[in-house]
Amino acid sequence: MRAARKPGNPQDARPGRRGECWGGAAGKAPLRARHPRPREAPVTAAGAPAAPFPRAAAATPEGPGTRRSRQGPYMNDHKALILDEVRKYHQDVQTSGEFVPGVTEIWPTGAVHDVEDRVALVEAALDLRVAAGSRARRFESVFARKIKRRKALLTNSGSSANLLIVSALTSQKLGDMRLRPGDEVITVAAAFPTTVNPILQNGLVPVFVDVELGTYNPTVEAVERAIGPKTRAIMIAHTVGNPFPVAEMAQLAAEHDLFLIEDNCDALGSKYDGEPTGTFGDMASISFYPAHHMTMGEGGCVVTSNLAFARIVESLRDWGRDCWCEPGESNTCLKRFSYQMGTLPEGYDHKYIYSHVGYNLKITELQAALGLSQLDKIDDFCAARRRNWRRLREGLDGVPHLVLPEATPRSDPSWYGFVLTVDPQAPFGAKELVDFLEDRRIGTRRLFAGNIIRHPAYTDREYRIVGELTNTDVITTQTFHIGVYPGLTDEMIDYVVSSIKEFVRARG
Numbered sequence: 264m265r266a267a268r269k270p271g272n273p274q275d276a277r278p279g280r281r282g283e284c285w286g287g288a289a290g291k292a293p294l295r296a297r298h299p300r301p302r303e304a305p306v307t308a309a310g311a312p313a314a315p316f317p318r319a320a321a322a323t324p325e326g327p328g329t330r331r332s333r334q335g336p337y338m339n340d341h342k343a344l345i346l347d348e349v350r351k352y353h354q355d356v357q358t359s360g361e362f363v364p365g366v367t368e369i370w371p372t373g374a375v376h377d378v379e380d381r382v383a384l385v386e387a388a389l390d391l392r393v394a395a396g397s398r399a400r401r402f403e404s405v406f407a408r409k410i411k412r413r414k415a416l417l418t419n420s421g422s423s424a425n426l427l428i429v430s431a432l433t434s435q436k437l438g439d440m441r442l443r444p445g446d447e448v449i450t451v452a453a454a455f456p457t458t459v460n461p462i463l464q465n466g467l468v469p470v471f472v473d474v475e476l477g478t479y480n481p482t483v484e485a486v487e488r489a490i491g492p493k494t495r496a497i498m499i500a501h502t503v504g505n506p507f508p509v510a511e512m513a514q515l516a517a518e519h520d521l522f523l524i525e526d527n528c529d530a531l532g533s534k535y536d537g538e539p540t541g542t543f544g545d546m547a548s549i550s551f552y553p554a555h556h557m558t559m560g561e562g563g564c565v566v567t568s569n570l571a572f573a574r575i576v577e578s579l580r581d582w583g584r585d586c587w588c589e590p591g592e593s594n595t596c597l598k599r600f601s602y603q604m605g606t607l608p609e610g611y612d613h614k615y616i617y618s619h620v621g622y623n624l625k626i627t628e629l630q631a632a633l634g635l636s637q638l639d640k641i642d643d644f645c646a647a648r649r650r651n652w653r654r655l656r657e658g659l660d661g662v663p664h665l666v667l668p669e670a671t672p673r674s675d676p677s678w679y680g681f682v683l684t685v686d687p688q689a690p691f692g693a694k695e696l697v698d699f700l701e702d703r704r705i706g707t708r709r710l711f712a713g714n715i716i717r718h719p720a721y722t723d724r725e726y727r728i729v730g731e732l733t734n735t736d737v738i739t740t741q742t743f744h745i746g747v748y749p750g751l752t753d754e755m756i757d758y759v760v761s762s763i764k765e766f767v768r769a770r771g
């Protein structure tokens with residue numbers, strides 16, 4: 264056991280507002296930190312117009328074409344005119360929205376964009392500050408407050424967020440507590456690939472446990488059984504928004520001195536014990552791909568309240584640099600030419616000193632602009648997902664031969680999708696049901712990889728399995744999900760329910 268192994272983890276401020284979809288009681292200490300592609304659906308207009316987000320101050324010039332001298336009353340009038348035209352254009356391209364059963368596509372996932380999203384993107388384009396700047400910083404600060412973490416670090420995808428998190432835990436800055444090649448990380452095989460990949464990419468060994476049918480998460484007991492002498496971390500996704508028992512998992516991690524990573528990519532807005540998922544572990548990832556609860560087109564985020572972890576993630580994201588100056592800044596530490604690091608000569612420019620073997624996984628300002636506009640609507644998006652899931656759940660209750668999804672006890676999921684498993688004893692297979700639904704233009708998706716170790720990419724990889732992956736294999740053949748995203752209407756959902764019932768009645 265390593266003593267006091269978490270680096271400088273200051274008090275978690277946990278600010279938050281009431282009434283937010285993932286808001287909860289502010290000020291409660293967190294447990295660990297406290298004790299510690301699918302196709303994109305067509306753009307759909309959101310029902311309620313959102314209040315415009317307060318605009319960021321003028322962007323830092325990025326090139327000669329954006330000099331402030333060119334900005335003036337004339338330019339601002341011109342911009343206002345252009346944005347008015349964008350609003351008119353948005354009205355023009357709206358579709359009637361009439362739903363024709365069997366003809367209109369019912370997408371399993373999709374982004375919901377309104378006029379303010381379109382305006383925000385065009386406005387950011389007009390500013391021509393493309394690299395991450397003030398909007399990105401603003402998003403990070405608003406989002407961190409919203410999810411009640413001290414730091415939110417934007418990155419170009421949820422997959423990158425997972426890669427940054429695991430890579431950060433291998434940093435030499437963590438001294439003895441760092442993860443080293445050969446160390447084991449407990450996870451599940453019924454996974455999205457990029458939850459597992461960063462483990463392999465960092466020379467670590469995934470240890471797979473089975474999940475339950477219905478919740479599609481592992482139990483704490485299954486994870487506990489998998490802990491061995493080389494185990495150093497647990498990294499699990501809240502499957503399709505359904506929280507795994509994360510408070511208990513954090514307790515288990517604390518008892519065994521393990522890092523806990525929450526892949527929260529599918530679960531923005533979900534709660535466990537009234538607290539947002541993504542706030543129980545050492546770090547958590549979020550995806551802003553269009554299939555997810557809110558979107559930047561492409562994008563992701565790492566959230567943590569551990570400032571030491573945050574600093575390492577930032578370094579890895581930004582080329583591995585040791586310097587933390589924002590673009591356009593040069594000497595925020597006031598010691599730019601006074602450092603001596605590695606075997607570099609004293610005074611080597613800190614802006615070009617690298618303390619990690621890093622990447623460039625940053626986003627653009629345009630993505631941040633869209634993110635800010637979408638963030639205004641996230642509570643409505645989460646509410647719609649919960650409503651749609653409930654309508655499906657109530658509509659399908661009692662239908663034979665199907666395992667219906669169940670929320671994990673003590674949780675309030677902000678659902679990503681509605682998962683169905685066809686009972687292996689049923690007189691029909693999942694494929695037949697999927698074919699029937701797809702014929703009716705009801706979109707379906709697999710539960711991601713099914714059993715990931717059955718995929719060619721993982722054939723020669725080192726891993727350990729604890730117990731049998733029985734349910735994971737059932738998932739591979741019998742499980743799929745349908746949509747709950749906010750672009751779906753009651754009419755569409757009722758058509759999905761009646762179609763499934765019709766199929767089961769005919770085949771059951």
Ligand SMILES: Cc1ncc(COP(=O)(O)O)c(C=O)c1O
Binds near residue numbers: 419500526
């Ligand atoms: C559980 C999970 N983790 C990670 C990701 C990766 O997110 P992204 O597509 O933004 O890379 C996804 C994508 O859907 C996911 O479902």
